[in-house]
Amino acid sequence: MSEIIKVGMADLKTCVSPNGVTTLGLGSCVGIAIRDPVTKIGGLAHVMLPDSTAIKNGQLSIPKFADTGIVELVKQMEKLGAKRSRMVAKIAGGATMFSFQGGSSALGQVGQRNVEATKAKLKELKIPILAEDTGKNYGRTVIFYPETGDFHIRAVGMSESII
Amino acid sequence: MGDMTLEQVTENYYDVLKELGNIGAGNAMTALSQMLQCKVDMKVPQVKLLEFSAVGELMGGEEQIMVGVFLGVEGDITGSMMFMVEEESARHLIQKITMGMLPPGTEFEEMGLSAMKEVGNIITGAYLNSLSTMTNLKIFPTPPALTVDMAGAILSVPAIQFGILGDKILLIQSQFYDEVELDGYFILIPDLESYAKILTALGLPVV
Numbered sequence: 030m031s032e033i034i035k036v037g038m039a040d041l042k043t044c045v046s047p048n049g050v051t052t053l054g055l056g057s058c059v060g061i062a063i064r065d066p067v068t069k070i071g072g073l074a075h076v077m078l079p080d081s082t083a084i085k086n087g088q089l090s091i092p093k094f095a096d097t098g099i100v101e102l103v104k105q106m107e108k109l110g111a112k113r114s115r116m117v118a119k120i121a122g123g124a125t126m127f128s129f130q131g132g133s134s135a136l137g138q139v140g141q142r143n144v145e146a147t148k149a150k151l152k153e154l155k156i157p158i159l160a161e162d163t164g165k166n167y168g169r170t171v172i173f174y175p176e177t178g179d180f181h182i183r184a185v186g187m188s189e190s191i192i
Numbered sequence: 193m194g195d196m197t198l199e200q201v202t203e204n205y206y207d208v209l210k211e212l213g214n215i216g217a218g219n220a221m222t223a224l225s226q227m228l229q230c231k232v233d234m235k236v237p238q239v240k241l242l243e244f245s246a247v248g249e250l251m252g253g254e255e256q257i258m259v260g261v262f263l264g265v266e267g268d269i270t271g272s273m274m275f276m277v278e279e280e281s282a283r284h285l286i287q288k289i290t291m292g293m294l295p296p297g298t299e300f301e302e303m304g305l306s307a308m309k310e311v312g313n314i315i316t317g318a319y320l321n322s323l324s325t326m327t328n329l330k331i332f333p334t335p336p337a338l339t340v341d342m343a344g345a346i347l348s349v350p351a352i353q354f355g356i357l358g359d360k361i362l363l364i365q366s367q368f369y370d371e372v373e374l375d376g377y378f379i380l381i382p383d384l385e386s387y388a389k390i391l392t393a394l395g396l397p398v399v
Contacts, residue, residue, distance in 0.1 A: 054344020
């Protein structure tokens with residue numbers, strides 16, 4: 030029996046086929062699904078903010094940030110036997126949930142900045158992005174299966190898509 | 193000042209924030225009752241400091257469809273504020289306001305959404321007014337934005353704001369009922385320096 034492991038907000042989890050990973054109701058956060066197609070080891074990170082270095086006080090939560098969260102996910106997958114050189118990624122989320130009249134506040138752009146930070150980090154780690162469903166103005170629930178690499182995306186009032 | 197974390201704020205001034213929440217939510221309900229022209233009762237609001245993951249569960253799961261009204265706060269304090277209500281409850285409110293012009297089970301029409309935006313505006317306005325009166329600070333709301341989506345997705349917006357400060361979110365849950373019971377949630381998201389301003393204005397020492 031395969032199991033779908035749930036990833037919360039500011040959280041990350043790894044899994045091995047036939048299991049999958051899911052995160053519910055991604056808004057401006059970004060879901061990063063990574064897979065090693067040979068070992069079929071996969072993982073999903075649900076990051077909230079682009080950059081951990083911008084935070085001055087308080088203890089640091091690694092999965093909360095795109096920069097630290099992705100590195101940690103890769104590390105955990107490597108521990109399970111995945112190879113970085115084979116890893117591929119798919120990303121979703123980074124929506125602008127509320128649009129205000131007269132422009133784009135810093136808050137409105139956090140989704141966009143999360144997506145940019147995610148792409149920059151994946152590029153730095155040389156992990157190619159095979160597909161993405163990002164931006165727009167609605168929330169997404171995602172399920173990732175490392176067996177096939179299918180990334181299922183559900184949104185309110187829309188039919189499920191697979192990227 | 194400015195070096196406080198949300199944890200410190202809430203440890204020391206939890207009761208104050210709770211009281212603010214209580215009075216604010218009370219005023220919001222009065223405004224709502226006037227708008228609906230019927231009696232709206234309210235239970236004592238609950239102020240909760242929750243882990244991000246627990247917030248979605250409180251609202252019936254991350255995928256629960258909710259209506260979120262979000263607005264900015266300007267003036268002596270800055271930040272933002274959100275009011276959230278379940279889709280079914282929102283439908284009930286719209287039904288009352290539009291006097292039954294939105295048939296049950298239909299999609300939110302433009303009119304329903306603008307009615308809901310107005311409800312959000314009045315409720316959050318009343319909430320901020322009471323905060324302003326108590327603190328003697330000038331607090332102005334910016335025009336609201338509204339969305340209908342999954343609870344988790346809507347919550348990502350305040351969670352990200354809180355996420356800059358810590359790993360928890362401060363939420364005021366108020367249950368109110370006229371004919372049916374409705375669950376509404378207020379989330380006040382002052383910028384960190386505004387916390388200190390609110391507390392100073394209330395005559396409380398700042399850490």
